[in-house]
Amino acid sequence: MATYGLEYSDIYTRIKDYANINNVSGADTKAKRAANDALRLIATLRNWEALKRESTVTPIASQQAYTLASNFDHIISCWYVSSGVRIPIDLVDDNTWDQRSDNDTDGIPDICRVTKVDGTLKIQFSTRPNSSFISQYTFIHYDYIIKVAELSADDDVPEIPDTSQQMAIVYLAVSDLLGKQGDLRDMATWEAKAKRVLDTAHKIDDEKLGRNPRVGRPLVPNKDSRGTRIIDYRGV
Numbered sequence: 001m002a003t004y005g006l007e008y009s010d011i012y013t014r015i016k017d018y019a020n021i022n023n024v025s026g027a028d029t030k031a032k033r034a035a036n037d038a039l040r041l042i043a044t045l046r047n048w049e050a051l052k053r054e055s056t057v058t059p060i061a062s063q064q065a066y067t068l069a070s071n072f073d074h075i076i077s078c079w080y081v082s083s084g085v086r087i088p089i090d091l092v093d094d095n096t097w098d099q100r101s102d103n104d105t106d107g108i109p110d111i112c113r114v115t116k117v118d119g120t121l122k123i124q125f126s127t128r129p130n131s132s133f134i135s136q137y138t139f140i141h142y143d144y145i146i147k148v149a150e151l152s153a154d155d156d157v158p159e160i161p162d163t164s165q166q167m168a169i170v171y172l173a174v175s176d177l178l179g180k181q182g183d184l185r186d187m188a189t190w191e192a193k194a195k196r197v198l199d200t201a202h203k204i205d206d207e208k209l210g211r212n213p214r215v216g217r218p219l220v221p222n223k224d225s226r227g228t229r230i231i232d233y234r235g236v
Helices: 008-019 027-043 094-100 131-136 163-180 184-206
Strands: 052-057 065-067 072-082 085-088 111-115 122-126 140-146
Touching (some): 008 027, 008 163, 027 184, 094 111, 163 184
Antiparallel strands (some): 052 140, 065 122, 111 122
16 A cells, blocks of 8 residues: 555546446556556656656766766756856757857857757757866756656556646546547546646646746757746646
């Protein structure tokens, strides 16, 4: 029994009940698949604290791109530490990168982006670190959100926090199953229930200082990472 949160068995049992598929052939498989689809979706809608990690890359003189952590999903912020102070390296989108990046000069990195242009997910810096920079700063740090672990065993508990927010998994999964059955009215009703839960979560995030909620699965962050707020789940 989980000490906190809904176990996988609780989640897919609720989904079967609410979607009224208990007597449908393969109900367990359908409910479990819908639960994990919903979990992956909502895990990308916020920068959940439970999914947040910090990692580093070791700068090398004249090297622009560095491989990210293997469990990387999307980036939140990037910085290096000078005399105990975090110095931000601005996250930019592709358009800004095209306008501002200098791919032939070594110096102090001031912008970065995440890209998979060579087939491996990497973070790129401009300007490239020079020998002076790497002699002063051993690491470049970044905060990121991990890829959420899918539920498989009955006693698995989603990594997203709080039983009320975990119910969004149930609501979205039920919505998907009802849509598959052609029940578009009830599909919209259950999606609205999930939206209320997620909108409340966004409001809580918005009230925390320094919080920059993002939605979707941004391989490259939208706009600058500091002082810029982009659209949240509300209205999407």
